[in-house]
Amino acid sequence: MLLSVPVVWVLAVKFAGLPSLTLPPPGLVFRVLLEERMELLSHTAVTVGEALLGYLLANVLALGLAVLIRQARSLEAFVTPWTVVLKNVPFVTIASILTITLGDTLAPKLIIVVLVCFFPILANVSKGLDAVDPVLVDRLRTLHASRWQRFVKAEWPAALPYYMAAHEIAFTGSILGAIIAEWFFARKGLGYLIIRATTEYRADRLYAVTLIASVLAVGAYALCRTVERELLRRRGIEPAA
Amino acid sequence: MTPAVQCHAVTRRFRPETDILREVSLDIAEGEFVSLIGASGCGKTTLLRLIAGLDSPTLGTVRVFGGTPAEACARREVGVAFQRPALVASRTALGNVLLTLEIAGRPDVGAAKELLGDFGLGAALDRFPHQLSGGMQQRVNIACALVHKPRLLVLDEPFGALDELTRETMTEWLAGVWERTRLTTVLVTHSVEEAVLLSDRVVILDRDPGHIAEIVPVTLPRPRNGPSSSTPAFEEAVRHLRSRLRAVVGKGNP
Numbered sequence: 001m002l003l004s005v006p007v008v009w010v011l012a013v014k015f016a017g018l019p020s021l022t023l024p025p026p027g028l029v030f031r032v033l034l035e036e037r038m039e040l041l042s043h044t045a046v047t048v049g050e051a052l053l054g055y056l057l058a059n060v061l062a063l064g065l066a067v068l069i070r071q072a073r074s075l076e077a078f079v080t081p082w083t084v085v086l087k088n089v090p091f092v093t094i095a096s097i098l099t100i101t102l103g104d105t106l107a108p109k110l111i112i113v114v115l116v117c118f119f120p121i122l123a124n125v126s127k128g129l130d131a132v133d134p135v136l137v138d139r140l141r142t143l144h145a146s147r148w149q150r151f152v153k154a155e156w157p158a159a160l161p162y163y164m165a166a167h168e169i170a171f172t173g174s175i176l177g178a179i180i181a182e183w184f185f186a187r188k189g190l191g192y193l194i195i196r197a198t199t200e201y202r203a204d205r206l207y208a209v210t211l212i213a214s215v216l217a218v219g220a221y222a223l224c225r226t227v228e229r230e231l232l233r234r235r236g237i238e239p240a241a
Numbered sequence: 242m243t244p245a246v247q248c249h250a251v252t253r254r255f256r257p258e259t260d261i262l263r264e265v266s267l268d269i270a271e272g273e274f275v276s277l278i279g280a281s282g283c284g285k286t287t288l289l290r291l292i293a294g295l296d297s298p299t300l301g302t303v304r305v306f307g308g309t310p311a312e313a314c315a316r317r318e319v320g321v322a323f324q325r326p327a328l329v330a331s332r333t334a335l336g337n338v339l340l341t342l343e344i345a346g347r348p349d350v351g352a353a354k355e356l357l358g359d360f361g362l363g364a365a366l367d368r369f370p371h372q373l374s375g376g377m378q379q380r381v382n383i384a385c386a387l388v389h390k391p392r393l394l395v396l397d398e399p400f401g402a403l404d405e406l407t408r409e410t411m412t413e414w415l416a417g418v419w420e421r422t423r424l425t426t427v428l429v430t431h432s433v434e435e436a437v438l439l440s441d442r443v444v445i446l447d448r449d450p451g452h453i454a455e456i457v458p459v460t461l462p463r464p465r466n467g468p469s470s471s472t473p474a475f476e477e478a479v480r481h482l483r484s485r486l487r488a489v490v491g492k493g494n495p
């Protein structure tokens with residue numbers, strides 16, 4: 001399975017006769033990966049750092065807001081229009097505005113990563129909190145459970161699978177968001193490398209960056225799935241292979 | 242002695258000018274088992290929720306052990322189980338029973354294990370709800386309602402979703418549990434046999450608006466579970482209750 005990508009790649013180069021600018025042979029790309037590894041690594045670290053930081057921030061904000069809305073329903077009417085607007089403005093345009101106003105600082109990158117990750121988490125956690133069994137909530141009420149107990153013992157466990165599912169989207173999205181932010185205006189990171197390689201017609205390097213970004217995204221996805229499976233296993237559910 | 246539960250002229254209205262319950266008055270003595278029976282939609286669940294403090298009457302008062310239902314809940318004197326078991330999916334059978342004790346502020350693994358053992362679930366302590374049959378889930382659910390030693394047990398069609406055979410076994414089982422605890426209990430059921438087997442009194446509710454049509458005492462000697470449920474006296478009690486129920490429910494639709 002893992003081999004299918006390089007196999008198709010090599011075959012495509014061999015038989016389609018594509019010029020190496022369109023599709024450089026894997027050998028060339030791997031040589032770039034090897035020879036420029038220190039530089040690539042440092043740029044990757046920058047991107048991963050931005051992605052993780054933004055991702056963390058998005059989690060804190062989205063979780064906080066989801067819980068807040070659950071506690072004070074009246075907030076929902078106030079928050080919903082904002083989320084609809086922010087979610088539907090193409091974030092590429094937001095990114096342009098941010099880079100103009102904030103320049104090459106950490107802020108626009110974080111904001112973009114947060115924008116990408118925030119909504120899937122907010123939407124999923126809200127849905128998860130609402131998915132709590134009302135009969136269970138009633139039972140806890142007859143036990144005089146506090147709001148906090150209701151949240152911790154009933155609502156949060158119900159929301160957890162939804163929260164986990166959000167990570168699949170958000171975690172991968174955070175890396176994408178960071179790259180796009182760098183792509184607009186930065187002197188470090190994978191997004192910056194893409195721009196530089198493009199202007200220098202360095203297809204081999206472009207492919208090397210693509211490879212790194214893909215591995216990161218796939219890795220993030222795999223990590224989420226593993227944690228998700230482990231959680232299911234702890235609930236006595238054997239996840240399908 | 243003040244009754245365990247006192248409903249006095251209780252009216253519950255959800256929308257203006259449609260009373261779901263109108264002027265329901267009912268006293269339940271401590272240690273008494275009372276069943277509510279009646280056509281679908283006559284307000285049995287509504288009455289039960291008022292008694293359990295999950296809802297408030299529009300008019301009239303509900304008292305539980307001399308105070309408001311909420312006060313009884315705060316003293317952890319109320320246990321509830323509904324038709325659909327309200328178990329936390331990520332907790333084992335034991336973990337679910339412990340949840341009640343955690344909320345009540347006295348986690349006692351020993352007590353939870355012992356109760357589940359008494360309920361024939363000793364081998365299923367570590368199973369998750371989805372790994373239990375419907376009957377087992379409901380036993381765990383009732384264990385959750387009993388483990389904190391409430392003074393009032395409130396049950397809404399606990400066996401309504403089970404198949405006929407499991408249902409019979411579960412009713413016999415509940416009768417056995419009740420004989421040991423003699424806990425004040427209010428049960429909503431659609432089954433005449435169940436009501437006769439378990440109750441000291443059966444309250445027949447009529448609808449539009451929901452009100453008490455008749456109260457039928459069941460005077461059969463206890464214990465009633467086991468072979469006594471097929472005696473002529475039992476059959477006669479079932480026949481009697483069924484005819485009373487039919488007289489009430491059937492009068493509108495021939």
Ligand SMILES: Nc1ncnc2c1ncn2[C@@H]1O[C@H](COP(=O)(O)OP(=O)(O)OP(=O)(O)O)[C@@H](O)[C@H]1O
Pocket residue numbers: 255256261279280281282283284285286287288
């Ligand atoms: N929260 C509510 N808002 C509006 N109407 C309600 C509400 N709860 C119950 N009702 C109405 O009150 C009536 C009685 O409902 P209830 O659930 O008490 O009946 P029931 O006797 O328990 O019926 P069943 O045997 O089907 O369980 C129904 O017509 C129902 O639609």
Ligand SMILES: [Mg+2]
Pocket residue numbers: 285286287397
């Ligand atoms: Mg009902």
